[in-house]
Amino acid sequence: MTDSILKVDNISLAFGGVKALTDVSFEVPRGAVFSIIGPNGAGKTSMLNCISGRYRPNSGRIQFNDRDVTHLRPNDRADMGIGRTFQNLALFGHMSVLDNIMVGRHHLMKNNWLTGPLYWASPAQKEELAHRREVEEIIDFLDITHVRKAVAGTLSYGLRKRVELARAMALKPKLILLDEPMAGMNLEEKEDMARYILDLNEEFGITVVMIEHDMGVVMDISHEVMVLDFGKKLISGLPLDVMNDEHVKRAYLGLEEDEVMQEAG
Numbered sequence: 001m002t003d004s005i006l007k008v009d010n011i012s013l014a015f016g017g018v019k020a021l022t023d024v025s026f027e028v029p030r031g032a033v034f035s036i037i038g039p040n041g042a043g044k045t046s047m048l049n050c051i052s053g054r055y056r057p058n059s060g061r062i063q064f065n066d067r068d069v070t071h072l073r074p075n076d077r078a079d080m081g082i083g084r085t086f087q088n089l090a091l092f093g094h095m096s097v098l099d100n101i102m103v104g105r106h107h108l109m110k111n112n113w114l115t116g117p118l119y120w121a122s123p124a125q126k127e128e129l130a131h132r133r134e135v136e137e138i139i140d141f142l143d144i145t146h147v148r149k150a151v152a153g154t155l156s157y158g159l160r161k162r163v164e165l166a167r168a169m170a171l172k173p174k175l176i177l178l179d180e181p182m183a184g185m186n187l188e189e190k191e192d193m194a195r196y197i198l199d200l201n202e203e204f205g206i207t208v209v210m211i212e213h214d215m216g217v218v219m220d221i222s223h224e225v226m227v228l229d230f231g232k233k234l235i236s237g238l239p240l241d242v243m244n245d246e247h248v249k250r251a252y253l254g255l256e257e258d259e260v261m262q263e264a265g
């Protein structure tokens with residue numbers, strides 16, 4: 001039996017008359033890179049928002065590590081180990097890279113503003129140092145040491161996306177939700193980001209659920225792929241099986257088989 005870190009059962013979500021998701025069920029194996037693909041408006045971001053707790057589904061159930069989290073708030077889910085990045089950049093542009101990443105760390109710190117005035121007491125100081133060390137490790141891992149003191153807003157788009165990933169990793173997630181991590185990137189930046197995603201999956205053991213439009217990337221780095229179409233699940237399975245599925249080719253890709261394979265590089 002597969003060990004699933006995430007189990008999504010019959011999730012439905014509507015905005016007024018718009019059915020964003022209809023009875024979507026799937027499981028994400030622990031340790032997998034799981035990609036969600038589908039045309040614009042298919043419900044991909046809505047699904048991610050249901051998992052992170054930003055949206056409350058109208059019906060269905062979401063289990064994380066065998067705990068029902070359907071009714072938990074986003075912060076509680078973050079505490080349990082669900083991290084995320086957003087489709088649009090959500091960094092504090094005026095703050096340094098280091099401070100932006102420390103924000104991601106905040107919820108792990110026991111010594112908060114209440115104990116802040118006691119900063120000089122050694123436990124708080126030790127804790128701060130330990131956090132800094134782990135954050136520096138992430139900075140090193142993502143090769144952003146050279147910009148750690150830079151103001152985030154001044155960095156290139158590709159670098160800012162990497163800082164955002166660092167901030168999500170700082171939360172020490174067991175599961176990370178990535179909403180189009182490569183959108184707007186050039187080829188080189190995409191290749192770098194794909195490498196970091198694979199490494200964080202393999203080296204840090206973080207399970208990845210990712211929305212991505214670039215089929216080459218999806219085919220390259222995913223262990224499993226799910227296709228959404230008009231809020232419904234079309235299929236999920238191994239990348240090649242999904243790409244070769246007749247419904248997927250017709251409904252989503254609109255490509256002939258040889259073109260599909262070409263797209264996948």
Ligand SMILES: Nc1ncnc2c1ncn2[C@@H]1O[C@H](COP(=O)(O)OP(=O)(O)OP(=O)(O)O)[C@@H](O)[C@H]1O
Binds near residue numbers: 020
């Ligand atoms: N907050 C919201 N209020 C109203 N409608 C919404 C909201 N969020 C999503 N929708 C609608 O739900 C449907 C699914 O949208 P969603 O953003 O989840 O799709 P998507 O697959 O992520 O699309 P894209 O690839 O364009 O990001 C769309 O019809 C969208 O207009």
